[in-house]
Amino acid sequence: MTTMQDPLDVQLGGKKLSRGKLPRGTAIGLLVLSVVVMGGILQMAGSFGIVLTVFLGVVLYAVAIMVLAGAVEGGRAARDRLATTFMYSAFALAVIPLISLLWTVIDYGLDRFNGYFLSYTMRGVFGGMDAGGVYHAIVGTLEITLFATLISVPIGLLTAIYLVEYGPTRLGRGITFFVDVMTGIPSIVAGLFAYALFALFLGPGVRMGVVGSVALAVLMIPIVVRASEEMLKLVPNELREAAYALGVPKWLTIVKVVLRTAAAGIVTGVMLAVARVIGETAPLLITVGVVDSVNYDLFDGRMMTLPVYVFRQYSQGLAPNGITTINYDRAWAAALTLIIIVMLLNLIARLVSRLFAPKTGR
Amino acid sequence: MTTTGETAVKQKMPPQPDKQQRAPQRPGDVVFSAAARAAGTLILVILAAVAVFLVVEAWPAIEIPSSELATKVSFIEDGDSLLSYVGPLVFGTILAAIIALVIATPVSIGVALFISHYSPRRVAQVFGYIVDLLAAIPSVVYGLWGALWLMPRVAPFFDWLSSTLGFVPLFEGPVATPPRTILTAGIVLAVMILPIITAVAREVFLQTPLLHQEAALALGATRWEMVRLAVLPFARSGIISATMLGLGRALGETMAVAMVLSPGLTYSIFILQAGQHQNIAANIALKFPEATSLGVNVLIFTGLVLFVITLIVNMIARWIVSRRAEFSGAN
Numbered sequence: 059m060t061t062m063q064d065p066l067d068v069q070l071g072g073k074k075l076s077r078g079k080l081p082r083g084t085a086i087g088l089l090v091l092s093v094v095v096m097g098g099i100l101q102m103a104g105s106f107g108i109v110l111t112v113f114l115g116v117v118l119y120a121v122a123i124m125v126l127a128g129a130v131e132g133g134r135a136a137r138d139r140l141a142t143t144f145m146y147s148a149f150a151l152a153v154i155p156l157i158s159l160l161w162t163v164i165d166y167g168l169d170r171f172n173g174y175f176l177s178y179t180m181r182g183v184f185g186g187m188d189a190g191g192v193y194h195a196i197v198g199t200l201e202i203t204l205f206a207t208l209i210s211v212p213i214g215l216l217t218a219i220y221l222v223e224y225g226p227t228r229l230g231r232g233i234t235f236f237v238d239v240m241t242g243i244p245s246i247v248a249g250l251f252a253y254a255l256f257a258l259f260l261g262p263g264v265r266m267g268v269v270g271s272v273a274l275a276v277l278m279i280p281i282v283v284r285a286s287e288e289m290l291k292l293v294p295n296e297l298r299e300a301a302y303a304l305g306v307p308k309w310l311t312i313v314k315v316v317l318r319t320a321a322a323g324i325v326t327g328v329m330l331a332v333a334r335v336i337g338e339t340a341p342l343l344i345t346v347g348v349v350d351s352v353n354y355d356l357f358d359g360r361m362m363t364l365p366v367y368v369f370r371q372y373s374q375g376l377a378p379n380g381i382t383t384i385n386y387d388r389a390w391a392a393a394l395t396l397i398i399i400v401m402l403l404n405l406i407a408r409l410v411s412r413l414f415a416p417k418t419g420r
Numbered sequence: 421m422t423t424t425g426e427t428a429v430k431q432k433m434p435p436q437p438d439k440q441q442r443a444p445q446r447p448g449d450v451v452f453s454a455a456a457r458a459a460g461t462l463i464l465v466i467l468a469a470v471a472v473f474l475v476v477e478a479w480p481a482i483e484i485p486s487s488e489l490a491t492k493v494s495f496i497e498d499g500d501s502l503l504s505y506v507g508p509l510v511f512g513t514i515l516a517a518i519i520a521l522v523i524a525t526p527v528s529i530g531v532a533l534f535i536s537h538y539s540p541r542r543v544a545q546v547f548g549y550i551v552d553l554l555a556a557i558p559s560v561v562y563g564l565w566g567a568l569w570l571m572p573r574v575a576p577f578f579d580w581l582s583s584t585l586g587f588v589p590l591f592e593g594p595v596a597t598p599p600r601t602i603l604t605a606g607i608v609l610a611v612m613i614l615p616i617i618t619a620v621a622r623e624v625f626l627q628t629p630l631l632h633q634e635a636a637l638a639l640g641a642t643r644w645e646m647v648r649l650a651v652l653p654f655a656r657s658g659i660i661s662a663t664m665l666g667l668g669r670a671l672g673e674t675m676a677v678a679m680v681l682s683p684g685l686t687y688s689i690f691i692l693q694a695g696q697h698q699n700i701a702a703n704i705a706l707k708f709p710e711a712t713s714l715g716v717n718v719l720i721f722t723g724l725v726l727f728v729i730t731l732i733v734n735m736i737a738r739w740i741v742s743r744r745a746e747f748s749g750a751n
Contacts (some may be wrong), residue, residue, distance in 0.1 A: 085529070109573075134642055141644035145538045148530025150548065155565075155611045156554050162569045163561060216459030224453060233460045235738060236467050242665065242734030243470070243727070244672020245559075246701040250723040251470040254477040262713050276470070279463060309452035337558020341672035342700060344708040365560040365675075372564055372679060386568065393561045400556055 078130045085123060085139070088232035092119035116147055123147025160397070167394025170387050176395070180362075181351040186380020192392050194352035198361035199399075202267050202346065203336050205356055206274035211328055213275075221283075222290040223312055240280040248276040249341025256345075265347040270363070273341035278331050283328025289320040322414035329407035333400050339365035364396045452650065464542035470727065480714060493715045495707055506722055508685040511695035512728065516677060517670035519691065520605025520613055525609075525663050528617035535618075536625035537647060548622065555615035562680030566608035571680070574607065575599050582692050589689060594614050596694030600682035603691040605699075608676045613666035620665060625656030626649055664737030668730050671699075677701035700726040 093115030100111055118144050128136035178191030217237070221230050252273035256264045293316050303313040317324070347360035348370050371389035376382045481489070486501035496505050535547050575597060582593040595601075632650040641649060653657075677699050683706070688696035704719045711719055 109513065134645065138642035138644040141647070142538060145534040146529050148527045149534040149539070151527055152531045152551060152554070152614055156550065156557075158569065159557065159561070159565045163564060166568075213459045213462055216456045218459040219464055220453075220456035224456060229457070229460065233463055235742070238738045238741075239731065239734045240463070240467055242668040242730055242737075244674070244701055244730055246672065246674045246704050247470065247474070247723050247727045247730070248718050249478075250704070254473040254720060255469070257477065257716075258473065260715060276466060279466070283463070307446045307449055309448045312452065320543055333556060337560065339558070339560040340678075340705045343705055347709065365558055368560045368564060369675060369679065370539055389564055392633075393558075393564055396558055397561060400558065404553075404556055407522075 079129060080130055080206055084126070088122055088126070089116070089119045092122055093152055104135070106122060112409045130184070154177050154235045163390060163397055166387070166390035168391075170391040171394050174175055175388075175391055179351050183350070186377035186384050188381055188383075188384070191303065192364065192367060192388070192395060194349070195362040195364045195367040195392065196395070197352055197354060198267065198346070198363040199336060199365075199396075201354070201356055202270045202361065202363060203274065203332060203341070205268065205271035206278055207328065207332055208334060209271060209275040210278040210282050210331070214279045215286050215324065217279075217283050218286035219312060219317075221287055223308075223316065237280045238385055239275050240276075241284070243276065245273075245277055245338050246340040246344070249273045249344045251276060252341065253345050263344065265360045266358065267353075267361040270346040270361070271356065273345050274335045274338060277338065277341070278335050281331035281334055282328055285331065286320075286324050289323030289327060290316060292323065322411050325414075326407045326411035329403050329410065333403035333407070336403070337400055339397060340366055342366050343369065364392055364399075368392045368396065424522055430602035440595075458498060471724075473726060474720055474724040478717055478724050481721045484714070489718075493718055494712070495631055495715065497716065502718065502721065505685075505718070506700075506725055508687055509698055509700045509722055510725060510729070511687050512685075513671055513699040513701070513729070515689075515691070515697060516602055516606050516609060516681075516699050517667055519603060520670040521663060521667055523607060523610035524614045524666060528614050528662070528666070529659060531614070532618045532621035532625055533647060533651070536622050537643070538653065540729035546735065551615050551618050553615075554611065555619070559673060559675045560679075561611065562608055562612055563675040563677075563701040564606065566676055566680045571598050571600070571604055574581065574604060578603065578692055591692055592690050594691045596682070599692070600680060600694045601692055602681060602697040605677045605681045606691070608680055609670045609673055612673060612676060613669050616669055617662045617666040620662035621655065621659055624662070627658075628654045657743070661737040661740040664733055664740070668733045668737065671730050671733065672701055672726060673699075674701035674705045678705050 093112060096115040096118050097111045100107070100114070121137050121138060123143065124136050127139045175191045176196065177193050178189070179194040180190045181194075183190035217233060221234060224230070249270075251268045253264070255268045255272065256266070297315050297319060298311055301315045303307075306314070342363045344368050346363060346366070348366055349360040349362050353359055353361045368389050371385045371392065374385045376386075377384050381387070481502055484492070489502060490496045490498045490500055495746070531551060535544050535551070539547050575595075578595045578599050581591050582595045585591045586593055628651045632654065633646055636646040636650045637643075678701075681698065681702065683698035683703065684693040684695035685698060686696050690696060699721050704723055707715070708719055
């Protein structure tokens with residue numbers, strides 16, 4: 059059998075129609091090689107460091123692949139490879155902070171993260187004492203966030219129902235626009251608003267859990283509206299029409315058919331919204347204040363919350379005696395507690411939407 | 421065009437039914453629709469109330485003569501008026517946000533393109549979740565991480581930056597140690613706004629009409645050329661609005677800045693020096709717990725300024741998005 063000629067490999071007046079192609083795996087091999095070579099160079103120069111090595115290694119790789127691909131595959135392919143390198147590096151660069159952040163919080167936080175830390179308050183703890191916990195802050199965070207949820211879910215859900223079920227009106231368009239704008243309100247401004255609202259009626263210097271709840275609700279409402287709106291839009295129109303055909307009033311259709319179908323998605327949206335606001339620090343710092351012992355009453359006096367606890371411990375700095383880094387250790391452990399709560403909320407939310415979503419038959 | 425279409429439809433419609441033939445208005449319906457409308461209206465009222473209450477509480481600070489202001493508020497220096505107090509804060513706020521944007525925008529667009537067009541299809545969604553996780557982390561944890569983990573690690577880089585590019589006024593030394601500078605704060609802010617810009621940009625990239633992309637590829641474009649010719653032009657307004665949303669977030673971010681930056685009130689462009697800048701939100705968070713009555717009014721006034729700035733930025737961003745939805749080539 060004579061050798062088959064690649065149709066693209068035809069010689070046209072001595073000029074090839076197709077360009078060459080680098081063998082598969084060249085890119086990965088070259089990347090490893092560049093990093094190793096760069097590591098060697100830096101080792102000899104005496105300034106070896108993981109970050110620097112990887113960074114300069116990638117730069118070296120980008121240059122090498124440009125030259126190599128430019129020679130074999132042509133300029134356009136070389137630029138394509140450079141762009142690919144950039145996209146991959148951008149993603150790697152974005153993941154670095156996430157990994158380092160989670161790793162540091164877990165690494166430093168686990169030192170003090172135990173049953174004692176979770177079940178004691180800061181009452182009577184001073185200096186570098188090997189004591190103190192976060193119980194009061196957990197209580198405060200849960201109560202304030204729960205109350206914020208109680209305020210924002212009815213408002214947010216009813217608004218979403220208005221937007222989806224009562225059709226596009228001019229008011230509806232205005233609401234949609236301003237809900238979007240509202241998602242951009244800085245958290246500290248929400249805190250100032252809640253403070254100003256209560257200060258007007260109760261006099262200046264007011265510090266109560268419920269003020270914080272109002273501030274968080276202002277931040278939470280737009281998120282709830284957006285999430286519920288998306289979910290309500292997913293409910294097929296056939297279901298509504300079937301209910302109307304059976305003579306069911308509109309409001310019962312909404313409550314019994316539409317909301318029930320979208321329930322899982324709405325729960326997910328609400329939980330994600332809770333996860334978003336539970337870590338808010340600034341509004342709580344200025345509306346709820348700080349306190350060392352537990353306070354269960356939302357309507358009387360200062361409360362502690364987890365994010366504010368982290369900030370407070372951090373800003374106290376090194377202790378003068380005893381365990382000098384105790385404040386930082388507590389801050390890390392509280393940050394770990396907070397991240398665990400947030401991640402749990404995220405996880406449960408995703409599970410809810412996956413497990414309880416209505417069967418679509420598709 | 422659309423108006424003529426609508427009138428044509430109206431003419432074809434049957435005459436309106438008599439009042440007797442209309443569906444009965446049940447009390448449940450009336451109550452429920454009224455409640456829904458009230459909730460929607462309440463949101464608008466809340467937004468208006470935010471503005472009104474901020475103005476009301478800021479008013480004492482506005483109407484007092486500036487000569488008295490300094491004597492009554494401990495953190496305002498003699499001879500400073502309200503505006504000359506807010507000025508450097510606005511400058512610091514915008515500077516920190518711009519640093520964050522300069523760092524975050526190219527990276528976010530790269531990440532978004534990676535997830536939408538470059539990563540293997542099967543794991544793209546997982547990568548999307550990973551980037552979204554960045555948005556779930558509370559800002560105070562970012563602050564802690566920035567202050568205790570990031571700061572010692574960027575110090576050598578800042579030294580290098582200052583010694584190599586020190587002739588540029590921006591990077592003029594002496595480099596602060598520890599680097600509690602606005603550049604460090606900007607880096608932390610960049611990490612925080614990255615997931616926001618990425619999420620919006622990713623959505624827009626995924627909406628690029630498949631036919632445009634396939635047409636580019638069929639004409640022999642490489643993947644990068646396809647992205648440049650089909651995806652990026654389609655997504656331009658989406659990228660702009662994503663960036664604006666990131667800007668809005670960076671302008672209002674409090675804790676990361678409060679925990680990383682060493683504050684100062686100047687119009688300094690030396691981003692490697694400490695004690696030069698402060699942003700509005702962090703300033704409020706740090707001063708508010710100890711502020712007395714008129715001091716609170718001053719801080720609320722700065723909050724009002726911040727509110728107006730972010731409101732404008734967000735409205736422009738949303739306006740671009742909504743305009744795009746009407747004229748996009750996809751529909």
